[in-house]
Amino acid sequence: MNFTLRVWRQPGPATPGKMVEYNATEISPEASFLEMMDVVNEQLTLRGEEPIAFDHDCREGICGSCAMMIDGMAHGPNKGTATCQLHMRSFADGATIFVEPWRVRAFPVVKDLCVDRSALDRIISAGGFITATTGGARDANEILVPKVAQELAMDAAACIGCGACAAACPNGSASLFTAAKVAHLGELPQGQPERFRRVIAMVAQHDAEGFGGCTLHGECQIACPKEISIDTISRMSRDYMTATAASREEKAAGGTG
């Protein structure tokens, strides 16, 4: 198969970028999108040009490194598929394909298709955890977790932190990412003690990073390679409202001793 690629090239964060055209020729339909990019990069190298920088690692859809806006869609046209799991048989022979980085204010471009997603780490750092210092745990089976709660937690915990939700969102909101962690930990009995602190801290950090607000547009759940549901966002909003009310109560209760 042959393709015409129009790829965003940007030498560094402070340098302006532009779309550049490349030809990808004799590509196997069984090749993945990233393997097609490898072939192009090999040719660029041999021609003495700099290869296209893009983040990738596991190439099996779980590490969350790969992040390409393909024809205007985060991770390309296939549902529930990260860029690395997209195969060229999903494209028509001879197609022109546009490849861009995530375009989100909170994800500055590092180079070409690589962006800085450390904002997502800082959201987790703010509260996306259960405080459980090593060594203090009781026997695992002493905590009963209803199967339904565990399944819901697992659905949300499947998030790979790729940032596609924010890239797809017209507001540049990472609400789906944040809500997925709130839902994962909030569904479980172990997550209850910090449930309300967690949501307040994570939402505050999300906003401080410069992500936009959620208007339930819904693009995020379409783009999400793990098909995490936007229901997690409603859940986060409910927890957030309860939390803002509850935190006042906590103070009042503290005062009365």
Place this chain on the structure above:
Amino acid sequence: MELHPRVPAGPIEQKWEKHLFDMKLVNPANKRKFTIIVVGSGLAGGSGAATLAELGYNVKCFCFQDSPRRAHSIAAQGGINAAKNYQNDGDSVYRLFYDTVKGGDFRSREANVYRLAQLSVNIIDQCVAQGVPFAREYGGLLANRSFGGAQVSRTFYARGQTGQQLLLGAYQALERQIGKGSVRMYPRTEMLDLVVIDGIARGIVTRNLITGAIESHAADAVVLGTGGYGNVFYLSTNAKGSNATAIWRAYKRGAAFANPCYTQIHPTCIPKSGEYQSKLTLMSESLRNDGRVWVPLAKGDKRPPGQIPDAERDYYLERMYPSFGNLAPRDIASRAAKRVCDEGRGVGPTGLGVYLDFASAIKRLGVEAIRERYGNLFEMYQRITDENPYLVPMRIYPAVHYTMGGLWVDYNLMSTIPGLHVVGEANFSDHGANRLGASALMQGLADGYFIVSNTIADYLASQKFSPVDATHPAFREAEAQVASRTKRFLSIRGTRTVDSFHRELGNIMWEYCGMSRNEEGLRTALRLIPELREEFWRDVNVPGSADTLNQALEKAGRVADFLELAELICLDALERRESCGGHFREEYQTPDGEALRDDEHFAYVAAWEYAGDGRPPILNKEPLDFEYVHLAQRSYK
């Protein structure tokens, strides 16, 4: 060099507890005066960094990925073993210990393995407390599945994403410490050298992958949790970035490299489809719980699988290993697949594949039960191959997956360089010559959460430290070496890409040092590898510059190290004139084609010592004594 395993005396059940009491402690107020560098943020490094910070040490953690959450542990699918005996099926710490020593073909250190089995139960408790969503029964108790090499059901799992969930648990604990300021995280930063001063590890030299800045970091101890070296084969189930640079640099600074030839070929991977192929994808071993492995009975039978009647199929694992059947350990299942393909009975376009068939399980349990157990794996398979495994059998073939070898460590997980500790897949410690399924996650977390976090105190409290900072001449010298190497890569401007060298190296390794090895092939490889290395340094083309994100430059450094490590792997494989676990020497097999160990001459750990460029490495031997597990030919029949 002398190897001191430092295994505590006493009965095996009491060694670790006694050792915990005998080791020196660092008092809480003093802990913050110590800086510990942790390289790698996977299960071992991430859990280690988080736990050390919780204890009060000042921790610096480094990873080459853009976030610590992307370490390759994330891709582990199937599960994690623990001797909980929740299923009342006769499991115990002793049985897990026994299975692991036997599974490793009697080439691991008993005391380490026993401790691993003991700690396995704490790991599950710890992970559940962190909110890892392990599979549950309707009553809310934890569910288990069985896994290769065991006759009990002791594997805990989170769908087919167990590694992801365990890593996110460790990552969240790490992020908590980063938020508190007790861990300073350095993402997109690669360790390029180890700095040893007065014989002890005192820091590392790194390259900032965004700016290209070469920097020194001084510390009181260094922990490497940088994973395995399977990518020396180019095609493997490892992530593209997984590399051996950190452990190889440490080796060249004096850390012994143990058992490099012990590489694990995983039996259930999706077969290669073309030359452009950049990696191989694993299909979890857990699939062998319900999938039956077969090939046609007749050579060259090209009928579609559905048209081959049962009587004309060879369910060869069930036939050859009736008591373990499709759950035979990985090395055995891989070799059996190779054997039937070599006989001309392989399936698929390349003939390098066998069927993994779920038809009987679907008939027995219903399609929904199968979907619930393996849904995401089936989807992954379909996405890659465009075939529906609910309707046609999967095609699988063995691929490089894990490396049991690694830096030599003592019972405290300290290498032959004092102060340099090595955790997880990067060390050699617990799996002998073959790792059983669902034990890599167990080992990584045992090392990080529970072992190194304790043993490092003993080192810190016993050592006299002279004050050293990053201005010390040893750091300056290492920085200069790193800078000149980087410059050299960029100045060659040859005609071949880094990947083309890597692919060629991989072909050599797979051909001559893969699933089965022989003296002639290994000698060929030992001739070809130095030739290829020489050509690499003469003709590689690394475009771009050193002061920006340059992925070709990153790869060049890693491949240059693989080109050296490959030689050591082949040398070790040549010297080990026996077959054991993942190391199968064709000259040493039983009449029915099973691995033939030679306990009299080879019951030792081969710890290779770097002797300088152009000089052959020195082989040191740590004898292995088996006091508890009876040495026997491994049988899964």
